[in-house]
Amino acid sequence: MKRTISAVTLLCAIAILPSAGFASTTVKVSLGDSGVVLDLSKNLGMAPGTKMDMAKAPMYIKIQPAMVPAGTVVFKVTNKSKDVIHEMLLAPIANANTALPYIDSENRADEEKTHDLGEVSELDPGKSGELTVDMKPGTYMIFCNVPGHLGAGMWTTIKVK
Numbered sequence: 377m378k379r380t381i382s383a384v385t386l387l388c389a390i391a392i393l394p395s396a397g398f399a400s401t402t403v404k405v406s407l408g409d410s411g412v413v414l415d416l417s418k419n420l421g422m423a424p425g426t427k428m429d430m431a432k433a434p435m436y437i438k439i440q441p442a443m444v445p446a447g448t449v450v451f452k453v454t455n456k457s458k459d460v461i462h463e464m465l466l467a468p469i470a471n472a473n474t475a476l477p478y479i480d481s482e483n484r485a486d487e488e489k490t491h492d493l494g495e496v497s498e499l500d501p502g503k504s505g506e507l508t509v510d511m512k513p514g515t516y517m518i519f520c521n522v523p524g525h526l527g528a529g530m531w532t533t534i535k536v537k
């Protein structure tokens with residue numbers, strides 16, 4: 377009898393332990409720019425789906441890691457710029473070369489059509505923010521939608537397995 381009770385107690389103890397499936401993954405996101413004042417009135421051609429030399433991009437989004445398991449993902453976003461407001465949006469895309477739906481006249485992605493999963497909007501220089509999303513397997517675009525910034529190179533992709 378005593379042995380049976382111990383076994384049941386042990387099973388209960390295992391059941392309440394947090395399982396690996398409930399763990400979250402943290403992705404560090406850095407937003408930034410070269411600090412040079414730029415004319416962003418024209419698309420610089422560094423948006424996805426365009427011919428581009430990303431090494432010359434005056435603005436960037438860097439993430440670590442670029443591949444995560446499906447489940448809860450916490451994006452910890454920091455604007456490393458000294459003087460420019462940046463933000464981070466997250467939207468599903470078909471593959472890494474997919475261009476986002478774009479509004480040419482506004483020089484930014486069409487947020488009505490990107491189906492973004494959330495954002496850390498308009499971070500002042502030096503500020504940080506956080507976004508927690510339950511992510512399914514697929515490819516996603518991480519981008520800044522301040523006018524001109526996507527075309528200036530502020531995008532990257534993340535894979536969820």
Ligand SMILES: [Cu+2]
Pocket residue numbers: 407435461462463520521522525530
């Ligand atoms: Cu930006």
